Amino acid sequence: MLTQSHAEQIFKKIKKFSTVDEIEVIFSSTDFSLTRFANNTIHQNVAEVNEAASIRVAFDGKTARATTNRFDDEGLKRAVQSAESIAKVQEPDPDFLPMAEASGGKGTAGPSRSSDQTAAITPGERADGVGKIVAIAKKNKLVTAGIYSSAQTAEAVINSNGLSVYHRQTSAEVSITMLADSSSGWQKANSPDVRNVDPVRLAEIAAQKARDSRSPQELPPGKYTVILEPAAVLDLVGFMFWDFGGLAILDQRSFLNNRIGTKLFGENITIVDDVAHPFQSNAPFDGEGVHRQRVSLVEKGVIRNIVYARSTAAKMRKSEYKDKVGEIRVTGHGFPLPNEMGEAPTNIVFVTPGKEQTVEQMIAGTERGILITRLWYIREVDPYEKILTGMTRDGTFLVEGGKVKHGLLNFRFNQSLIEMLNSVESIGKAVRASGEEAFDMVVPAMKIRGFNFTEVTKF
Amino acid sequence: MSMKQIANWALNTVTQRGASYADVRIVDHRQRSLATKNGKVGHAGSAETLGIGIRVLVNDAWGFASTDDLSREAVDKAAAQAVEIAKASSRVKEEPVRLAAEPAVKIEWSSPYKIDPFTTSLDQNLDLLTRIDAELLAVKGVTLAESSMQLGRYEQWFYNTDGSDIHQTRVITGAGFCALAFQGTEIMKRSYPNSFGGQHQNRGYELIDELKLLENARRIGEEAVALHKAERCPEGRMNLVLDSSQLGLQIHESIGHPIELDRVLGYEANFAGTSFLTLEKLRTLRYGSDLVNVVADATEQHGPGLGTFAYDDEGVQAQCTPIITKGLFTGYISSRETAHTIGETRSNGTMRAEGWNRIPLVRMTNISILPGDKPLTFDQLIAGTDDGIFMQTxxxxxxxxxxxxxxFGCEIGWEIKGGKLGRMFKNPSYSGITTEFWNSMDAICSRDQWTLWGTPNCGKGQPMQTMGTGHGASPARFRNVKIGTAYKGN
Structure with missing residues (x-):
């Protein structure tokens, strides 16, 4: 695994190959393994070792990037030359900023996200874990499919202004689908520390969902009260955070254009971006090496702030929107430059308002509704009203008289996120959740009234 | 050191450690990616990645290890790791892996092109993109103009323990643009020549010249703005005409994915899902109307699609497989491991990997609907439609x-009345059930209206792999389709 001192040595070499004023290198180092199973069999089992240097040059208001995984002199020289040649042909950008200063990378150290136990997982140990999952499937007369992965990663951003930041992390992830003839159940979890991921517990829950949803019945489409488990909440709300960046406002492609400072969601919705939260992951710096700061995005339903990369903050201060977007400050959320997207908050934490309910309590308090485990293939139908479409999957249940009654055929929904976050009747405790449509977040389960299902599929 | 020598280190190591089969892919992938926004450079970069992936069968189970380090020590280490991983795999298995036989081959192949895209100047590339942006921004009401271009060269050396030695190079080019118009409470968008960054093919820079990007920019910008004054697409059961790019995506999602035999067999159940096309439906299911003829064709004869190659990533020759024949479901796309499950003795050659660090999976090649036999232009198709909606992009x-x-939602719709295109509609959408939809197709335009579209962003697998697929299609008409559901209740 790449160390900070090794990255700094390579940076010095790269700098010698360059003929321009400023240079920045993002180093990434990956040691990743994934054991995949289906039909109660490990059918794919892979490992990858890779390191890359992504080199950005800047001069005269021009910038470009070249990425290589060839660390010999020839490979590094070619990448530097490529970046320089792409930059040279550009027109100077009057808004262009010098690279970040060394002080920009400094900030409060976050929690350690590297675990020796996770780093030491062997293929045999992953196979043992899968063996336990398969045993639970067989005990329940089910078939299982899923993954058990482990990884060590390191990343560093080093530039010619003296900035040098480094982050090392481990992660372990388990995702399980249990399949019966007419139904299925699913669970997924990940953590930097493998001791927080329990394949047996996840397998038991997924198996129970598959058993309980057997012989699903059809309910007509329409508006229903739903109880969304955290993974389902995550996959829906994930679609809005790409709009919480300054450049999205300047580009007029955000649903927050003309809405910052307004009460857009219900009183019970408060959201922050906080890389230091103990359930969060990833590096405490952005694509320029700037320290990520905690940002309050939504307070009691009011859109308070958006996040900024350095250049976007400078542009916003000069723009017609400068008095309409809340506080403008460099928050350390920029993507690697040059890019068209600017920035986004990717360490989302829902701050729950107290009186949290468990999913079981939400069920007990529901006269008629639908319990949803997971959503699938979510896409944006309307970018300003934030209407999303998608399907339910792997465990959809009718709730009646405060109890789970039986499984349901899966629905298609077309639902406005704005309306949804105005219709939250109760909220659970925020947990680290993982889905397939959005990045991991700290989100609660939610009970929502009037969720809009438009069609029913055949299973 | 030659690529063959490096591969032999790996093959020797895994054989000595007990592999009954192994293949090695060394990949050198180079890309140039440029994007502009409102006339300024948005993204400008190049990337190259080189490495080796080693796939082994030990104790009838799979292992795979990959590394970016092509030194002898690192390759031997990765090879030994692949064997250890396979041994771990063999501890949890129900059935042994059965590989369909495949003859060893030695071949060199490159995708044809006229202009090597990497010989074009960066000036030339960026100049085109900024001029497109200027055309778009010349339209009052366009609030965001974005253009992009991707150039790629994917070179692969494949060797296996059967003795195959396959060296292939694909040159890939793509470009497109879009205009956004924000007014009031709506953001409208138009893209050209397609969404997902435009058109992409296994071709050289000649593709860019043929796309007539600049010539279409003004019209696209005007349509984006005009959508704000258009009525919302009505809701109900109606006749639907799709342009060829949207039909290409319809094929991708509702034919291409369900015919993947690994999905059918449950290999993808945890992530991408399974398929309604269970094995008993082969040669018994009426998938579509008699006019529906679909092939999975990776051969050069089909065209320069993103799914065109000479050999797949487990050394099987490119083939053309009939998928739907006069409406009848006639074929899956398969691999050496899955072929026997449908009674075949040979894979039909659709295993593809994103790069050196990923294993090959059953992937779409070029999944295309064949054009109609009888001459039928788009204008004639519309002229033959009394009422309905035409949707684009x-x-x-x-x-x-x-x-x-x-x-599916489309960027723009048009009313069809009395055989003519009429009012513009915003926010058009349609929905349905796959087989009901394909059985409602009653007209498809002829070869002169057929385009081989490229979808560069198809995701599948864990870890996720992104793959380019090809989809040939002509405009076609579908009867009595459910229109407008996306906005129902909102």
């Missing part, structure tokens, strides 16, 4: 995990 796409229920 995908905006949103979603389908369930067995590939039954779908919903």
């Amino acid at each position: 995908n905006r949103s796409w979603s389908i369930d995990d067995k590939r039954y229920n779908f919903q």
Whole structure:
């Protein structure tokens, strides 16, 4: 695994190959393994070792990037030359900023996200874990499919202004689908520390969902009260955070254009971006090496702030929107430059308002509704009203008289996120959740009234 | 050191350690990616990645290890790791892996092109993109103009323990643009020549010249703005005409994915999902109307699609497989491991990997609907339609995990009345059940209207792999389709 001192040595070499004023290198180092199973069999089992240097040059208001995984002199020289040649042909950008200063990378150290136990997982140990999952499937007369992965990663951003930041992390992830003839159940979890991921517990829950949803019945489409488990909440709300960046406002492609400072969601919705939260992951710096700061995005339903990369903050201060977007400050959320997207908050934490309910309590308090485990293939139908479409999957249940009654055929929904976050009747405790449509977040389960299902599929 | 020597280190190591089969892919992938926004450079970069992936069968189970380090020590280490991983795999298995036989081959192949895209100047590339942006921004009401271009060269050396030695190079080019118009409470978008960054093919820079990007920019910008004054697409059962790019995506989602035999067999159940096309449906299911003829064709004869190659990533020659023949479901896409499950003795050659660090999976090649036999232009198709909606260019796409229920939104719609195109509609969408939809197709335009579209962003697998696929299609008409569901209740 790449160390900070090794990255700094390579940076010095790269700098010698360059003929321009400023240079920045993002180093990434990956040691990743994934054991995949289906039909109660490990059918794919892979490992990858890779390191890359992504080199950005800047001069005269021009910038470009070249990425290589060839660390010999020839490979590094070619990448530097490529970046320089792409930059040279550009027109100077009057808004262009010098690279970040060394002080920009400094900030409060976050929690350690590297675990020796996770780093030491062997293929045999992953196979043992899968063996336990398969045993639970067989005990329940089910078939299982899923993954058990482990990884060590390191990343560093080093530039010619003296900035040098480094982050090392481990992660372990388990995702399980249990399949019966007419139904299925699913669970997924990940953590930097493998001791927080329990394949047996996840397998038991997924198996129970598959058993309980057997012989699903059809309910007509329409508006229903739903109880969304955290993974389902995550996959829906994930679609809005790409709009919480300054450049999205300047580009007029955000649903927050003309809405910052307004009460857009219900009183019970408060959201922050906080890389230091103990359930969060990833590096405490952005694509320029700037320290990520905690940002309050939504307070009691009011859109308070958006996040900024350095250049976007400078542009916003000069723009017609400068008095309409809340506080403008460099928050350390920029993507690697040059890019068209600017920035986004990717360490989302829902701050729950107290009186949290468990999913079981939400069920007990529901006269008629639908319990949803997971959503699938979510896409944006309307970018300003934030209407999303998608399907339910792997465990959809009718709730009646405060109890789970039986499984349901899966629905298609077309639902406005704005309306949804105005219709939250109760909220659970925020947990680290993982889905397939959005990045991991700290989100609660939610009970929502009037969720809009438009069609029913055949299973 | 030659690539063959490096591969031999790996093959020797894994054989000595007990592998009954192994293959090695060394990949050198180079890309140039440029994008402009409102006339300024948005993204400008190049990337190259080189490495080796080693796939082994030990104790009838798979292992795979990959590394970016091509030194002898690192390759031997990765090879030994692949064997250890396979041994671990063999501890949890129900059935041994059975590989369909495949003859060893030695071949060199490159995708044809006229202009090597990497010989074009960066000046030339960026100048085109900024001029497109200027055309778009010349339209009052366009609030965001974005253009992009991707150039790629994917070179692969494949060797296996059967003795195959396959060296292939694909040159890939793509470009496109879009205009956004924000007014009031709506953001409207138009893209050209397609969404997903435009058109992409296994071709050289000649593709860019043929796309007539600059010539279409003003019209696209004007349409984006005009959508604000258009009525919302009505809701109900109607006749639907799709342009060829949207039909290409419809094929991708509702034919291409469900015919993947690994999905059918449950290999993808945890992530991408399974398929409604269970094995008993082969040669018994009426997938579509008599006019529906679909092939999976990776051969050069089909065209320069993103799914065109000479050999797949487990050394099987490119083939053309009939998927739907006069409406009858006639074929899956398969691999050496899955072929026997449908009674075949040979894979039909669709295993493809994103790069050196990923294993090959059953992947779409060029999944295309064949054009109609009888001459039928787009104008004639519209002239033969009394009433309905014509939809162009995908905006949103979603389908369930067995590939039954779908919903697509398009960027723009047009009323069809009395055989003529009439009013513009905004926010058009349609939905349905896969087989009901394909059985409602009653007209498809002829070869002169057929385009081989490229979808560069198809995701599948864990870890996720992104793959380019090809989809040839002509405009076609579908009867009595559910229109407008996306906005129902909102």
